Amino acid sequence: MKQNMQVTNLTIPGRKKPYVMAHRGNNVLCPENTIAAFIQSFQDGADILETDLQLSKDEQFICIHDGSIDRTTDGTGLVSDYTAEELKNFSAFYGRDNFKSERIPFLTELAAILPPDVALALELKSDRFLEDETCQRLIDILTTSGIRDRTFVISFSKERVLCLHRLAPDIPAGLITMSGYTPDPEMQIIGPFWPLVFLNPFYIRQVRKNKQIVCPLDPTPDKRLRIYEKMKVDAVITNNPQNTCKLIRKYDQ
Template identity: 55%
Template sequence: MKNSAIPGLPGKTKPYVLAHRGNKTMCPENTLAAFRKALSDGADIIETDLHLSADGVFMCIHDDTVDRTTGGHGKVEQMTVDELKKLCASNGNPAFAGEQIPTLQELIEIIPDDVALALELKSNRFLEEAVARQLIDELKAAGIMERTLLLSFSLERIQSV
């Protein structure tokens, strides 16, 4: 096997195990429970989707609304982090009652030094220079920039960052 292609993961060999939205088979997607389960299962990379709350906090949620994965209704970008944190992200599974939509910072706090992040930039807010700069600054401040992959279906979003 070849050496790591991700500079921040020295000593890792390919293939990498990427946990898409965490372990969403056993836990509600894009929750700390799903991310922790993926880590305990040996994931090398944790993938999540990012949207921005109304008050400028990066939130780990796939859809632009909270409707599918919580009991709430509305667009992520029109809700504050406090409003988003009041929602149950159990996706209807009573075993995960009380699970919340995590912030990017909460995810970063549970990522070990030998695991990378893959962040899908879902929102067009990432086209704004200030938002792109905020993301890079947060990743650098957390010391995880070298272990972060940025993804998007939008070339413009990637180029803005």
């Protein structure tokens, strides 16, 4: 059984790295960012759940990747055009008829089902996270939900995660980056587009020197798992945690 995770250094006692991070849940077997996808990833054995945060018209934190609901639901329009209650009128089935009952989850709903031994990575998708008030409300929800100590925030926007990290230094901040041959020293967690760690053989060495956590941005990592294990990355992100977990167990035999 997995033991408690210390998110500050991404350590799960008794477990071997790399840890498996479920990208929007298991979005191969289920529609992305739905309760079904989250639960599936827990059953698959994922160590970390990654999801995205947008804000509704009434300021609720909503687990959805895009700024609009067009791609993943049977509705149209911006997430911010609807109240949280109104968003529940749309199916988040992503064109899969057997998932028509799925709805866009709220962060509070996710917090209620998050297993105690699974960490949470929240990608901040909106510039609303440049506002202290918005970041403080998120911090308060994480605190009252009892998941603050196993949550970290990530984004392609350094400014968004630093805004929250300044208010809550105990919540690690991670930068996802598509460019740059060296890791940003201000970040606790680095998510470089996976070719970057291959182009610069010293990238991982610099991460270690900076005492950072690294998880390459590679949602289809299975063909490169052996290499990532040799590189000693801390985590791998995957669209299909079921397959990735199986492969890691197989390689460890």
